Amino acid sequence: MATVTQYTQVELLTLQGPEFRRVSTAPPRLPTEDEIPIIDLSTIDNGLEARKAIASQVKAAAENTGFFYIKNHGISEELLDRALSTAQAFFSQTIEQKELVSNKKSKHADGFHGVGSTQVNKTETRDRKETFSLRYNPINDPTMSNPEPLLSNPSYSYGNDEFLWEGTSHIPGFRETTIEFWQKRLTLARKMIRIFALALNMPEDYFDSVTTNPGADGLYVHYPGSPETISPDAETDVGIGSHTDIQCVTLLWQDMSGGLQVLSASDEWLDARPIPGTLVVNIGDFLQRLSNNRFKSTVHRVYNRQTTSRYSMPFFLGFNPDSVCQVVPSCIDEDHPALYEPISCGKACLFPFFMCDLN
Numbered sequence: 001m002a003t004v005t006q007y008t009q010v011e012l013l014t015l016q017g018p019e020f021r022r023v024s025t026a027p028p029r030l031p032t033e034d035e036i037p038i039i040d041l042s043t044i045d046n047g048l049e050a051r052k053a054i055a056s057q058v059k060a061a062a063e064n065t066g067f068f069y070i071k072n073h074g075i076s077e078e079l080l081d082r083a084l085s086t087a088q089a090f091f092s093q094t095i096e097q098k099e100l101v102s103n104k105k106s107k108h109a110d111g112f113h114g115v116g117s118t119q120v121n122k123t124e125t126r127d128r129k130e131t132f133s134l135r136y137n138p139i140n141d142p143t144m145s146n147p148e149p150l151l152s153n154p155s156y157s158y159g160n161d162e163f164l165w166e167g168t169s170h171i172p173g174f175r176e177t178t179i180e181f182w183q184k185r186l187t188l189a190r191k192m193i194r195i196f197a198l199a200l201n202m203p204e205d206y207f208d209s210v211t212t213n214p215g216a217d218g219l220y221v222h223y224p225g226s227p228e229t230i231s232p233d234a235e236t237d238v239g240i241g242s243h244t245d246i247q248c249v250t251l252l253w254q255d256m257s258g259g260l261q262v263l264s265a266s267d268e269w270l271d272a273r274p275i276p277g278t279l280v281v282n283i284g285d286f287l288q289r290l291s292n293n294r295f296k297s298t299v300h301r302v303y304n305r306q307t308t309s310r311y312s313m314p315f316f317l318g319f320n321p322d323s324v325c326q327v328v329p330s331c332i333d334e335d336h337p338a339l340y341e342p343i344s345c346g347k348a349c350l351f352p353f354f355m356c357d358l359n
Contacts, residue, residue, distance in 0.1 A: 007267065010242040010299065011123045021263065021299055023242075028261050028269035035065045035264055036272055042072035044191055048204065055198035062199060062283055065270070066296030067262050069278040070192075075184050077277075080253060080313075082173070083181040087220035087311055089171050090132055100167030101132070107157045110135050111164055115224060121241030121301075128237040128304070129223045136216040137161055140179050141186065143212070150213055156321065158213075181313070182218040185251055189216070189317035192249055192281065200291060201330040207319075215247055215318030215345070222311055223259070223304040239302035239310070245284040247318035252280040257310035263299040272300070286318060289340045292331035321346030 006025045011018055039057045043050040061068035090098070095114070103111040110133055116126040137158050138147030151159050168174040190211055197206040223239040239259060254260060260272040260280070272280060288297035304310040319325060326342040 010121070012242065012244060012299065013120075013122065022267045023263060023299075024266075024268045026268060028271040031065070031262070031264070031270040031272065034060075035270060036067045036069065036262065037061050038069040038071055038275065038278060040072055041070050041074070041191075044074075044195070051195060051204060052198055055195050058195050059199035062196070062287075062291075062295040064296070065262060065264055066283040066288075066298035067272060067300070068281050069275055070281055071275075071278045073188055073279055075181075075188060075279070079177075079181060079184060082177050083220075083253075083313060084255070084311060086171070086174055086177045086181075087132070087222065087313065090168065090174065090220060091130060091222040091309075091311075098130075101164050103133070105163050107160055108135050109133060110161050119241065120243040121238075124241035125237045127240045129221055129239050129302075131222070132220040134161070134164070134178060134182050134218045136214060138213055140182060141213070142183050156213075178218075178220075182216075182315075185218055185315040186216050186317070189249060189251055189315060192251070193317060196249065196287065196295075200294075200328050202328055206328070210319040210323040210345070211317070213320050215316070215321065217247075217316045219314050219316075220311070221314065222309060223257075223302065225307045225309050226305055227307070239304045242299050242301045244297045244299055245282060245316060246286070247284040247316045248286040248290075249284060249317050250280075250282045251315040251317075252282070253313040254280065255311045257304065257306055257308070259302045259304050259306075259310055260312075261301050261303065265296070284316070284318075286325050286345070289325055289343070290328050290331070292327045292336060292339050294331055319345040 007022050008025055009020045010023050011020055037057065037060075039054065039061065041054065044054060058068070098112045098114070101111040103109050103113050105111060113131045113133070115128060115130045119126045138144045138150045139159065141147070150156055165175045193207045193211055194204040198204050254274045256274050256276075258271070258273050262270045262272045264270050282300065283295045283297045285297045287295050323345045324342045325345050327338040327340055332338050
């Protein structure tokens with residue numbers, strides 16, 4: 001007798017208010033190559049035609065599951081290893097040491113968030129993770145020749161992050177590695193947003209003017225191990241609950257622990273296992289809006305069912321806070337009117353922190 005697939009639904013907190021998605025109750029399965037493909041970026045600097053070829057692959061992935069892996073992405077294994085060691089050194093401290101850089105001291109959520117301090121999905125458990133976050137500061141942007149106008153503009157809240165480095169000065173190389181890693185990911189994310197512009201049949205520089213001082217959040221994330229071995233189908237606290245990412249694009253490094261689960265186009269959980277030498281890329285809500293729903297901002301979650309720690313290092317790219325997010329012209333025609341009204345990117349950039357900060 002054929003097995004009947006059963007479904008439930010998850011509630012998501014979005015910019016438009018609560019939304020509900022159908023989800024299969026079956027255990028996660030491995031994705032097909034089409035569902036979460038591996039895309040080679042080795043030719044990304046080889047000219048426009050090479051980038052158009054990459055964009056064609058990205059377009060197919062964005063319209064399917066909204067997740068893909070990238071290899072030959074330009075961030076060295078040496079830097080990735082150094083960043084991981086830096087994250088491990090930070091999270092191995094006492095809670096008192098970590099609280100020296102508490103996000104409560106920051107104007108814009110930089111710093112340390114403790115285990116259980118966030119709940120990205122209010123119908124699931126609090127998130128069993130702790131994070132260190134670094135947001136955009138024009139001083140750290142390698143393309144910013146004169147950051148002073150942004151730093152002195154009262155409309156922005158850039159800067160004011162010296163407490164992060166004062167509170168971690170006892171960790172060798174923490175500041176240098178954290179900023180260098182943030183910079184390399186910002187550079188890669190800007191290259192990827194140009195690829196997405198091509199995938200939307202727009203000029204590759206279409207988003208350049210709105211990513212000069214963008215929302216750009218680099219995180220270290222630690223998921224503590226479970227107190228004892230748990231069977232794969234057992235109930236346990238979620239590492240981070242079912243959600244979509246708010247901004248344009250996410251770049252994710254994950255260790256070899258596994259635990260990332262992605263909702264497929266057929267509403268099944270996919271096991272997005274780590275692949276050595278790759279980063280995971282996924283579409284955020286901004287990019288889904290821009291594409292008039294052609295590209296998918298996909299529900300995902302993390303469980304750490306192991307007794308050992310899991311580490312990940314995500315990076316979220318959005319737009320300049322004074323820009324407006326609206327559907328791109330290539331995604332609108334007589335049969336496909338714009339599904340979304342323009343929205344302030346500055347207001348939306350803060351949304352992820354407001355929706356999940358329970359401190």
